[in-house]
Amino acid sequence: MNTIYQYTTLAAPAQAEFKDKGSRFLAFAWPVQSEAEIRQHVQTLREQHHKARHCCFSWRLGVDGNRYRANDDGEPAGSAGRPILGQIDSAAITDVLVVVIRYFGGTLLGVPRLIQAYKTATATAIATAEKIRLDVCQQLQLYCDYAHLSEAMRWCKQQQAQVLQQDLQQRCCLHVRIPLAQLENALAVLQQQRAIDVKLDN
Incomplete structure (x- = not known):
């Protein structure tokens, strides 16, 4: 097993927005170091966006990548948390939390469009974020x-x-x-x- 000497994470928080058929997907990305910090960010967003239908999120901690979680928060199974986590992994970053808030627009999107919406919102937030290599x-x-x-x-x-x-x-x-x-x-x-x-x- 190769020893890992450096890893990539976010240098600062970032956010992005994606819209589809009236639904708004607000993505928030943070550099994080602990599950306690993650819980605080999620709770704060839930309070700030209490009128939103869903507060979905994923995170990954540690250079070995063994600590992670994906949460669909009421969306169809696998349509939100996993796509968010997939974008975190595609960017090859860790010690990262991404939360996507969905304001429902009145039109059901179906699972394929939901997956695409959560992927796009997450990918855009991560792409706009400054990255940093740490020892x-x-x-x-x-x-x-x-x-x-x-x-x-x-x-x-x-x-x-x-x-x-x-x-x-x-x-x-x-x-x-x-x-x-x-x-x-x-x-x-x-x-x-x-x-x-x-x-x-x-």
């Missing part, structure tokens, strides 16, 4: 005596490691995040600096 990162903890703190900080700078939190006592702990592509070489450098201990977060 897959590993979090770890560095431990050292205060006297060797400057060595640990210098290692962080050299290895492009971001310091997330510092616990500066007589025995210091740095919580850092490092690009996965750098990890092997960075750990090899650390092994030569016996004054610094390292623990990888799961």
Whole structure:
């Protein structure tokens, strides 16, 4: 299995609109990092568009792509959530939520046209969104005596490691995040600096 070192997501939220026979399909796309964040976005849209007939959505989280969900919200099975998810996957992006709000126009569209409408609205929103490539990162903890703190900080700078939190006592702990592509070489450098201990977060 190949190791993934980078992934693509949205740099900022985006939205688009598609109309068919009086029905309006409003697509909203967000970069997201957790299911809690997803629930909040969906709930907010439901409240803002409480007169809409349907609030369908799909999301995918994680670089391995194993966490996802597709919701039809009352539309015929497979006519909304799956087409939305399909467009997320076609764009090869992750850590993304797309919600499509449908205001019913009074005319039934039938499943094929529904699928096309949800696909088009989603694809347009994703196409207008700015994309960004991000590093897959590993979090770890560095431990050292205060006297060797400057060595640990210098290692962080050299290895492009971001310091997330510092616990500066007589025995210091740095919580850092490092690009996965750098990890092997960075750990090899650390092994030569016996004054610094390292623990990888799961």
